[in-house]
Structure formats: structure tokens, C-alpha cells
Amino acid sequence: MTILSRRKFLHTSTAAAAATLASPIIARAQSDTIKVGGLHDLSGALDAVGVPMNQVFQMAIKEINEAGGLLGREVEAVIYDPQSNMSLYSQYATQMALRDQVDVVMGGITSASRETIRPIFHRYDTFYFYNTQYEGGVCDRNEITLGTTPAQTVARLIPYGMNLYGKKVYTIAADYNYGHITAAWVKRYVEENGGEVIETEFFPLDVAQFGSTISKIQGAAPDFVLSALVGTSHLGFYRQWAAAGMKSEIPVMSTVLGAGGSDQLILTAEEGNGITASFGYFEEIDNPTNKAFLERVAQEYPDKDWVMSEISEVTYEGMMIWADAVREAGTTERDPLLEVLTSGKAYDLPAGKVKIDPKTQHAIRDVYIAELQDQVFNIKESFPDSPPTDTQMVCDLVENPDSNQHFEISL
């Protein structure tokens, strides 16, 4: 091994630093494409969700380019794979903002990843779209949040279940912030509707044996079970529930099942039948935009082994809404875009009509309740123009445009 002299080291490192400093400027001067960042987990624990999101993201870009690009320029995707790893998220977010100088970023899946990259994009004024359903509460002028929050889904699901089955609810949830926050919302909505949560149980993500819980649920005899269980281990609950012959005894509703577009295929038809869920998108939605969208997806990815779910469809929405705003504003600068986005325009998308709430920069959107039958969700009821009332309780970006926070909504 040769030892670098200090002078030599200084010399080479300065040159390198100069090069890195210089390159973005050159890139900017020569850039004749509009750059769009995509940060989805393409490997690691979350790849089953991230891969479809990324595919739909690329399809949206292709579609925009086929229609002539934006502002006479081609749109170019800058894609990194954060590998379900938070330190890679922060590294790639910084790279996107500083080195690649992208005009907008779509991505982040879990709330943890969002809270890793959101402050980075805020600091560097890189416009950011978060497209995942989550627990609500983000208040950041630099972020557009399109996924559903509990006030849009859980608030609909609970009264629906209570009408249909009865007032006694047993909650089982994943043991991390999503599960705890959702369980708190469930309790609130159940009580608001005059019911009672007789028990709430939390499960670490690696629990795969639910025998004791299933017996306890039977002992408590609720009218229905509300599950906010997350991940593949927790799918064991639905199997063991079916195996115990409970499917015909006590109905199950879930705030998560089907979110990633693969759970309904992993469970067999007998295990999944009758489970009710609520999201902002299901494949079955009947409108021409959705039909064309699904046809295009089937054409683009004929071998796909996932079902289109909210999280992926909303990623498409993010790209389309952003592109529409760019066309209208004639620029990719954030502030003129925000003006267009918050002007109350309704976007016609596969999920139905979507508007952006100026106070929270969250989506006001159609929400659906659907029941799983033979591995397909059948829509039972739809709720047009559902506002994110939870986030509205804590966030007003019109009054406080400098807000940069993820509020915990106290219940």
C-alpha cells in the first residue's frame, strides 16, 4: 500500500471537490430534459410494494413523453433503490436534491422513510410528492400528499361495519406507530358511533402464530374484528382464523389488507373471502379513465404478479397531477406550481375525482369500501369527495406556509 503524502491528498481531493461542485452547474446548463426523481424500495423488505409503484411511476413518465413531454422537453426518470434502508433514503434524497437537481420527487413508502427524506427535500426546496396511505398529520408546504388518511378510510369503514354487524369491536393491530395510531382512530370512531372497543391487542411484526388470540377473540365474542395487522407474518392471522372455522362466525375488516396489491393473492380465496377493506382505489372502479389505465398497465407489464392498489395508482396520480400543473404554470418552479395545484382544480383520474386541499395539501378524493371475494375486491360503497379531516385539525398551510412538521394528531 502506498501512503499518500498530505500535499498529494490535498491536491487530489480539492480537484475532486471542485469537480463535484462544478458538475451540477454544468448539468443545469446543458440539461435539456426535465428530471423526475423516483425513490421506491426495489429490494429489501418492502420490495413487493415498491416494485409496482416504480413500474407505474415509469409508465406515467412514458405516457407523458408520448404526449410530447413537458414544456417542449422530455421527462427523464432518476431512479434510486433505497433498499428498504433509511440511511440509503437520506443519502439518495440528498443526491437527488443536490447532484441530480431533480424538479420533483415521487416516493417514500413507510412513514419512517417519508420522515427521513421530507426534511431533506424541504431544506433544498425540492418539490416532493408522497403517495402512500398513512396515519395523517404531515404539514409541509413543500409536500403534496395524495394517499388516504384514517379520516378518509377508517372513518368510513367503522360505521359501515357497525351498521352491518353490530357495535362490539375487537381491534388487532401491528405493534408500531401505524398500528397504534390506527387503533386509536378505530377507538374514536367506534365510540363516536355509539359502540365499544372491547379489546385492543398489538402484535410485533414477526408474530406468525395467532392461536391464543383467536381463542381470546372467541371468548370476547365481538360483533366484528378490526385488523390493522401489517406484513407477511401477520397474514398468518387470516389463515389461522379460517382454519379455526371462524370465518362464518365473526366477520373481519382490515385497514391494511390489499394495500400493497399482493395480500389478496397470497391468501387463498377461502381464507380471504368476506374480508372488508377501505382504500382510495380498487381495480374494480368503473370509469373510462380507469379502464384505459388498467389496459395500459396490462400492456406495459404483461407478466406482473400484483394487483393495482391504491399505493401504485396514487403514484401514477402524483406524476399526472404534477405534469398537468407544469403544463398550466409553464414552469417547474415549486411556488407557481403550488398556486395551480391548490386552485381547486378537479383531476379526472383512475381513482375518480381528485382535488387538492389548499390547507393541508392532501388529496380530497373518492373513497371506497370493498369486500374480498375470490381474490378480487368488489366495491360495496363509495364516498365521493372525502376530505382529510384528521390532518385538517392540525394543519393550515394557508395561514402558516412555513410549517414543516409531522403532527401527531392527539385523540
Next chain:
Amino acid sequence: MDYTIVVALEMVRAVAWLVLLASGLAIIFGMMRIINFAHGEFLMLGGYTVVISTGHGVNEWIAMLVLAPIVVGIFGVLVERLVIQRLYGRILDSLLATWGLSMLMIGGVTMIFGNSVTGVATPLGGMSIGAYQVPRYNFVLIFAAIALLLAIWAVLKFTKAGLIARATMQNPDMSEALGIPTRWVYMATFGIGSAITGFAGALLAPLTGVVPTMGVNFIAQSFITVITGGASVITGTLSAATLLGSISQGMTFLTGPVYGDAALLLAALVLLRLLPQGITGRIFKKSL
């Protein structure tokens, strides 16, 4: 009364579950002193064998009881020939090598079958005990665990092969001097350990479904059971599984699964502090 029966049944089921998880590992780790960090992935392979073969029309029971042990057993023999045989007596190296193997298996299975595969329905349906519904499949697990322990015991105790295996593990040099081809004994033992693990994975598949990364959820429980049990394959596994299974399951019933898991870890911690060689390092010393 019904509830007591259901709780008791659930505890026995939890014990049976730990026995199934740990037996294969007990043979590989307890007898051969090879840390098989790919144990979870061997389980996964057993599960996949069931899901894939039933998908192709094979009878569920044949897939679970016959195919899975054979497939994983053969895989185990291959692994032993290619990797493990170079690592006997190098306990840390075996850990690293099998860790690599586990990643390779996760990657390989993901590449071939994708990250999500349809599971199989749990066979047999439910039955009622008083006001409660329990899966009949629980009895399959309990019965399988008993049968497995009896079979291992009978082989080790009464057959010549069992005697040779025990002799080889206890003193390989002396066995070699007496004309026993220890290389082959090691290979066969590793293969049988793998086959048992594949069998456990197969029984697991209808309960939890299979994904390439499922192994990590079981590896900790398996190692804790084997290490707490100590050197004897049968007595060790059985005593550790009984103790840990009933403590964690009892706690789960009383408070919830978080404390159930915590109680299992705490019990293992206390036990290993008091009996660093595992239960059979001090009690039941001469047992199998």
C-alpha cells in the same frame, strides 16, 4: 371449563411448535456443533416445496409428509458436501458460511418464484370445543411433534446407525480408528437434520404462508430453544420447548403477544444464566 381446555391445548400446541422448529437444528447444532444460520431458510424451502407441489396438483399430505423432507434433505446433503464438510470444528466460520448461504437462498428463491407466492389452505377445518372453535390442524402439529421425537429417540437408541452417529459426534477420532467412515456419518446426519427442518417448514406453510424472507421470523426461536435445551437432542429440545412454550403462551393469554415474546426471552436468559450449558448440561445429563 371450555376456556381452560382451549388454553391448555394452545399451550401444548406452542410446545409442539417449538419442538418441530428446533429438532432439526438440535441435530445439526447440538450434535454436530455447526451453527446453521440458514436454518430459517431450510424451513422456507420446506414450505415452498409444499406450496409449489400442491400448486401442481400433488396431494397436500404427500407434499408435507414425503416431498418436503426429501427435497430439503437432499438439499442439506448437497450443502454439506459443498460447504459444511470443510468447516467442522470451525464454529464461527460455519456461522459466516451459513449466513451467506441463507442470503443466497433468499435471493435465489426470490429470483425464481418472486417475492410473493400463494399459500395453501390449512387442511381439516375447525372443530368446536364447547363454545370455542379450534383448528383441527393443531392436533396434526402436536401429533407430528410427538412422532418426530419418538422416531429420533428410537433411531438413536435402538439402531446401529444411531449408535454410530452418537459415537461419531462424541469422539470422531476414536470412531475413525474403529473403522467408521465419519465423513459419511456427518453427511447423513446433516441431511437428516435438514430433512426434519424441511418437514417442520412444510407443516408451517399452511399456517403462515410462505415468502422468501420468512426464515428470519423463526430463527431466533429455534436457536433459543436449542441452546436452552443443551447438548441432548431429545430431552434438551423437549424440556426447553415445554418450558419456553408454556411460559410464553401462558403470558400471551394473560397479557398479549408482546409480553409473551418478552417472557420467552426472559425465561431463556434466566435459564442460561443459571445453567450456562443448557438444561441438559446439568439436569438429565446422561439422556439422549
